[in-house]
Each structure stands twice: as structure tokens, then as C-alpha cells.
Amino acid sequence: MVDDNALRAWFAKEVLPFERDLMGFIARHSRERDDVIDIRQESYERALTGARAGLPASARRYVFTVARNVLIDRARRARVVSFEQIADLDSILVDDGTRSPDHQAEARDELRRALAGLEQLPPRCREVVRLRRVEGLSIRETAERLGVGLHTVERQLTLGLRALVDYMHGGELRIDRSPQRKPHEQRAKR
């Protein structure tokens, strides 16, 4: 049994660096943005639950396989999905995991990415996150400085944190549309 510390470390080092690719993969096979986030979350949940029994040799291959299974399960549950889509999913080849995350590049990238992510936030949200992250102000201090309520600051910070983390894990969901498009992917565009 893998303990939580080891599990979290594995998640941080071996799984999250691929989030951008994973999100692209999921987005190519689902319709709505909300679905993408649900599928990502469910994939991580299942991947972590499975990895508790023993960490897999290739995290990338493992997580993509888990995500593929989540996609198939969902497609089977959803009645409106055509058989064609399930057939498509069944034939997805999960890539072999020869690529490994470039940890050093990741580290160098972090600051650049964090700054870019900060820039993407709406102005008020950006200011709240900046005061917390850059200036180190607490919620109370931020509320005083901006002359707004504690609740507002907490809400903005929560939203900003989520958006910034999305960015840290691979950008603003810029879906990579590779040349070999399939009909249902066109629908997923929205």
C-alpha cells in the first residue's frame, strides 16, 4: 500500500506534468468543457485509487488508459452517444509513454507560466491573487486595502487560485487540434 505522501509525490512528479496532454486528449473525445473537467477529475480519482496498491511503471500510459476507460464508461452511460463514438474510443491507442516529463524545464517554466497565468485573470481577481501571492497579504489585509468585504476577497481568491492552477498545469485549456480530426471532434469545439 502506497502511503499518501508517496502518492501525492507521484501525482506531482509523474502525473500532473502531463495534464496539458491529458486535457487535450479528453477534449478531443468529449463535447462540453464541463465534461472535460469532470472526466479529468474522475480520471485522477481513479488513477490515484489504483496507484495506492502500487505505483505503475509508466504513469503517462497508466493515466491515459484510465482516462480512456472513463471516457468509454461515460459514452456507454450517455444514451445519445452514437455507437460510432464508442467504436472510436475503443480504438484509441494510448501512446506508449516514451516521453517523460522534463522536470527541469518545468521548473524554469514555472515563474513564466505563473506570470502569464496572472495576466489572464480578470482585473479584480488578478489584484486579489497578486496581493496574496506576490505581496503576501492575508484576506483581511486585502479586504482593507481594496475596501471590499472579506467574503468578496475570499471568493475572488478561490476563483483566481483555481484559474491560476489550471494555467500552472498546462495553459488555458488551449486544445491542441492535431490534423487527424474526426467528426465528433468538430462538435467538441464549442
Next chain:
Amino acid sequence: MTRAGDIEHTAAGWLVRREQPDWSGSDEAALAKWLDESMAHKAAFWRLEIGWEASERLAATRTPVLQRPRPRPRPMVYAMAVAASLLLVCLLGAGALWVRHRQSPELVQAATSVGALKRVDLVDGSRITLNTGSAVRASVAGGDRQVWLDRGEAFFDVSHDQRRPFTVFAGDRKVTVLGTRFSIRRDGDTTIVTVEHGRVRVEDSAASDDQRAAVISAGDVAVARGTSILLAKRSDQWVEDSLSWREGILTFDQVTLSDAAREFNRYNKRQIRIADPRTGAIRIGGSFVARDIDAFARLLRTGFGLRVAVDGDTITIIS
């Protein structure tokens, strides 16, 4: 909102509140309980926590302009104001120290000479390990636990007491403990904070009106100098190695001979001098007894074929 969205929102709320000054032990317990409820909670929380930690580097982008938004007084007036406030701080500081001296038996003072290592037990159960050539004062009277690292390096193993904050002042830095085990080293105008376990908050000592802080956690190293704080993420092994001085051991991993010599010189009266900068750039690794500078010099001679000359207390690495 979707199910995943709900969970993520809750997880983000936990993360935001955990960084607030009023975060308590019962909050911590409630968070642990929520995390244990389901792997879905852990997945969402860890993902956010890891991404949020990665954005911690933003703290390094602070600029003096951002820090001091107030208009600056003219230089001369400013200098006088600084001088006056420094004097005031000195007087107040001396007064406060004197009062503490007189009134509180809990004021502990400890210092080590070169090469010595000392453990100081505080009445609250916290332990300080003092490295070579270091000095601390600690006051655990009343509701506060305060330590001043006057020079050198110390490792702190802080006993948990959420009602009494534990604060270390190191020059112009203030480190507030949110977790448990960490070390602080002062080196000229640079303060280096290494966290082995838990989390600490690093900020300017003077930051009361306009608080700016970096919260760093296990495996992090914060290097504070002037108005900037640089953060680096290190492996557990790196942190462990950098703290091996507590056993009187110096551990190097591919550091330059110059840096290694500088480390040895902190622990010994006998000093290593490197005559040739090219020799100083040689990289070495390994574990050594900090006080056995002669053994180190012998190893350089036999292991690296370097010429070593000893003259009194000076060991010169010639080439």
C-alpha cells in the same frame, strides 16, 4: 456547477483559508477529515495545492516599487527619518531587552564557539540546535514565543502550540512558524531558511503595516537578501543533506572546492585557503566530519592529487 467543479471549489476554499493567520488546529483536523472522506477530494486538493505551490515563485517578482507605494520624502529628510527611527528602535530594543532581562527568567541566551554544536531546550518543549559560531536569545514568556538569531545558523524543532505563535527574528527577517522543523542561516546580509517539515512564513521584520510574506513548506529553501526573497524547491534528500551539520557532518553534492572550503572554515580555527581559482572550481561531493579539516586536506592531497601546504593555522591548497 458540475460535481468535479464543486469538489474543486471546496478544495480551493480549504487552500485559501489554510494560509490565513487565524488557521487553527481544529481547522487542520477538519481539513484532514475532509481529505480522508474520498480519493476524489485528495485528487482535487493535491492538484490545486501542487499548482498553487508552483506559483509561489511569484513572490520573487516583488519589486521595491510595489512594496513601498507611498511617495518618498526627499533623500536628506528620508535619511534623517531613517536615522531617527533606527535610534528609536535601538532605544526601544535595548529597553525591551533590559526589561526582559530583569523580569523574565524565561529569557534564554546561548552561543557557540567555532566548531561547537549546542542543543538548547526551551521551557515550552521546543528545541534549538545551534551550529558553529552562532548565538540566539529566546523568550518564551507570556503569550509569545520569540527567538532572535543574532548570528550563525540554527535548527528549530518547535513544539506545537497554536495559541502561542513562534517567531524567529533573523536580522531584518522575521520567520513565523506554521509548522514544525526548519533551519535559519545568516550569512552577511543574506538569510537562508530551509524547511524540513511543516510550513513557515518569511517576511521583513518591520512588516507590520504593509505585510508581505512568503509561505514556504517542506523541501523549500528561501534565500532572503535586501528586498527580495528567492524560493527554490529542493528534494527531501537535499534538505536532509543540508541539515547534516546537526550531526557534525558536512554533506556536499558537486559543490565547488571554494564553497566546500568556505563551509569547513566556518567550523574550524584552522582555515583553508585556495591559492588558484581554477583549483577552487573543482567540484567535489561526499560527507565529511565538519571539525576534521585535516582529514579533508589529506583527502584533497591523496584523492585529487592537489598540493597542500600547512603553515600554522592556514592550510593552503596550492594547485
